Amino acid sequence: MNKGENLWQTALQQLNETAKRINLEPWIHKKLRKSKRELTVSIPVKMDNGSVEVFTGYRVQHNITRGPAKGGIRYSPEVTLDEVKALAMLMTWKCAVVNLPYGGAKGAVVCNPLKMSAGELERVTRRYTSEIISIIGPEKDIPAPDISTDSQTMAWIMDTYSIDKGYSVPGVVTGKPIAIGGSEGRSKSTGRGVVYTLLNTLKHLNLDIEGKKVIVQGYGKVGSVVVDLLSKEGCKIIGVSEIDGGIHNPNGLNVGKLWKHKKREGSVAKFKEADSITNKGLLQLKCDILIPAACENQITKDNASRIRAKIIVEAANGPTTPEADKILKEKGAFVVPDILANTGGVTVSYFEWVQGLQSYFWTEREVNLKLRDIMTKAFYKVWEISLKEEISMREAAYTLAVNRVAEATRIRGLYP
Numbered sequence: 208m209n210k211g212e213n214l215w216q217t218a219l220q221q222l223n224e225t226a227k228r229i230n231l232e233p234w235i236h237k238k239l240r241k242s243k244r245e246l247t248v249s250i251p252v253k254m255d256n257g258s259v260e261v262f263t264g265y266r267v268q269h270n271i272t273r274g275p276a277k278g279g280i281r282y283s284p285e286v287t288l289d290e291v292k293a294l295a296m297l298m299t300w301k302c303a304v305v306n307l308p309y310g311g312a313k314g315a316v317v318c319n320p321l322k323m324s325a326g327e328l329e330r331v332t333r334r335y336t337s338e339i340i341s342i343i344g345p346e347k348d349i350p351a352p353d354i355s356t357d358s359q360t361m362a363w364i365m366d367t368y369s370i371d372k373g374y375s376v377p378g379v380v381t382g383k384p385i386a387i388g389g390s391e392g393r394s395k396s397t398g399r400g401v402v403y404t405l406l407n408t409l410k411h412l413n414l415d416i417e418g419k420k421v422i423v424q425g426y427g428k429v430g431s432v433v434v435d436l437l438s439k440e441g442c443k444i445i446g447v448s449e450i451d452g453g454i455h456n457p458n459g460l461n462v463g464k465l466w467k468h469k470k471r472e473g474s475v476a477k478f479k480e481a482d483s484i485t486n487k488g489l490l491q492l493k494c495d496i497l498i499p500a501a502c503e504n505q506i507t508k509d510n511a512s513r514i515r516a517k518i519i520v521e522a523a524n525g526p527t528t529p530e531a532d533k534i535l536k537e538k539g540a541f542v543v544p545d546i547l548a549n550t551g552g553v554t555v556s557y558f559e560w561v562q563g564l565q566s567y568f569w570t571e572r573e574v575n576l577k578l579r580d581i582m583t584k585a586f587y588k589v590w591e592i593s594l595k596e597e598i599s600m601r602e603a604a605y606t607l608a609v610n611r612v613a614e615a616t617r618i619r620g621l622y623p
Contacts, residue, residue, distance in 0.1 A: 214503050214525050215289035218296045221529065225605040228598075234621070235613050239299075242292055243310075244268040248338035250316065252330045262318050262331060266339045268348055269295035269311040272615045275346055276312035277302060277553060279353030280335075280360070282328075284319040290503075291315050297524055298553070300546045300608035305585045307557045310612075312348050314339070320355045332360055336367040343368070345378030345564065351556050352382040354502070357428075358394070362387060377563040381556035390559035392574035393552075398432025399575065400551015400582050401498065401522045402440070407586040408518060408543055417441040420459075420494045422516070424448050424486060425501030426475050429522050429549070431466070433498055438462040442496075446489050447475055450501075453489040454481035490514060499526035506531045514540065521545040536599055544601035546608060547589055554581050 219240060226236040250262040265288055268276040278298040291313045298311030316335055320328060342348055352361055361380040365387065368379045377388030385391065392399070409416050419442045423430045426447045434444050443459040454460070454475050461480060468478050476483065490497065490510060497516030499505050503525035506514060511531035519535065520543045521527060527535070527542065535542055555578055562568045569577075593603035 213289055214293035217525060217529055218293040221601075221605060222296070222609065225602070225609045228602065229606055229610060229613075231609065231613055232617075235616050238616065239270065239609070239612065242267050242269045242295060243271060244342065245288070245292065246339060246342060247288065248335070250331060250334045250338060252327065252334055254327055255324050262316055262335075264314070264316045264335045264338060265291045266314040266342060266348070267291045267295040267312060268342065269313075270299045270612060271310040271348075272612060272619060273303065273310055274308035275310065276348035277307075277309040277351070277556065278312035278314065278348075279351045280314035280316070280356050280364075281353035282316050282318050282320045282331075282355040284317060286315040286317055294524055297546060299612060300605065301550045301553055303608035303611040304546050304589065304604050305550045305554055305581050306611070307553065309349075309553070309557065312350075313353075314350055328360070329363055332363040333367045336364045337371070340368060340371055343379060345376060345560070349378065349556070349560055350380050351552070352428075358382055358384045358389065361389075378560055381559040381563075383559070388559075388563045390555060390562055390574060391569065391571035392578070393555045393559055394428075395432045396555035396574075396578060397429045397522070397549055397552035398500075399436060400554065400578060401429065401433050401500070401520060401548050402436045403551070403579050403582040404543055404548045404586055405437070405496065405498075405518075405520050406440070407583055407590075408520065408541065411590055412518075412541065418443060419496055420445050421496045421498065422446040422489060422492055422494045423498045423500055423522075424453070424489055424505060424526075425499065425523060426469065427500070429552075430498070430500035431469070433500060433522060434462055435466070445494060446481075446484065446492055448484070448486050448489045448501075449475055450486075452476055453484045453486055454478045455484045455489065455492060456481040496520065499523050501526070504528055506535070508534065511535055512538070514538075516540065519543070520548050522549050524549065532599075532601060542599065542601060544604050547585060547600065547604045550585065551578055551582060554578055 246266045248264045294313040302309040361383045383389035421442045446455040491513045493515045496518045500522035506527040508530035511534035589603045
């Protein structure tokens with residue numbers, strides 16, 4: 208993450224610009240600038256060596272006007288409260304863009320999961336859950352996986368919550384293993400949603416996907432799915448990267464061999480059929496489509512002028528700063544914003560939540576078709592606003608999202 212950029216200030220700036228553009232009432236604007244609830248907790252945990260470490264955890268609920276809060280939990284040594292607040296706000300807009308009956312939330316634990324055993328991670332997760340248990344639940348706030356958390360993490364949270372309640376509550380989290388109420392298609396849903404969004408983008412720009420040169424920054428839970436699905440669509444993947452650097456082959460990467468190399472070596476680095484390149488260098492390579500799928504603040508005012516992609520689809524949260532966004536707009540790049548492009552995960556999380564509440568589960572085909580329909584409908588709506596108002600896709604997505612939350616706020620009114 209580029210520490211020179213504060214994601215919370217970026218989120219506020221985007222809201223302020225939207226509020227001005229849509230003539231939002233000052234009282235609603237003030238309300239949306241604040242989180243409904245911000246909880247900071249201490250997490251004392253006995254480590255494997257017998258010592259006790261005290262970690263810090265956060266759970267922020269930005270807005271619940273349209274329904275319960277929804278958002279992931281990340282484990283990172285660098286995560287801050289401001290970052291969590293910003294991501295919670297982004298979740299509010301994401302849910303509104305695809306018209307899910309949710310508000311936005313986000314959680315985090317300040318720790319380094321790479322240096323912790325499975326037992327230590329389980330104890331951190333269960334203690335963190337017990338500390339935030341009063342504000343989460345199927346009707347209140349439904350966590351999900353994020354950076355450095357996964358289906359096992361969600362299973363621990365569900366189990367801890369269920370033990371407290373005295374009965375199984377599968378609806379308390381999404382992104383669970385199938386065996387305990389998870390949804391088919393959930394693990395690949397964010398990446399699949401990105402691909403659906405890209406397909407809609409190319410369709411409306413009258414472009415063919417066959418042979419398009421694609422670069423994906425971030426070959427993790429989302430990026431690896433995007434790479435696999437786009438290669439099957441006929442794209443030529445010419446570069447991918449991870450935190451320790453990337454690889455590049457202008458003639459296209461063998462996606463099957465790359466995946467096997469990653470599974471064997473734990474990294475895409477040193478893949479023999481490609482040249483090594485830095486993350487910074489990868490972003491600046493010439494390509495048709497760039498998909499930042501890593502973390503926030505990757506495209507900034509310092510490198511935006513050197514980005515050569517014609518289409519940018521944001522699979523990560525907040526990968527482009529406002530200053531960079533303006534530069535890209537002036538260059539004529541077509542940017543599909545994160546709050547539209549990466550909503551596949553929260554959409555299938557919604558499906559999982561619904562399935563859990565009903566104890567009635569769908570096939571993967573049903574899940575994928577429903578996801579495609581929702582992503583396509585949201586894309587059409589944002590595209591329509593973009594054309595009508597003569598604004599960028601990002602501005603259009605924020606216009607749609609903030610208007611939807613504002614409408615619900617007006618209807619419900621101010622208590623007391």
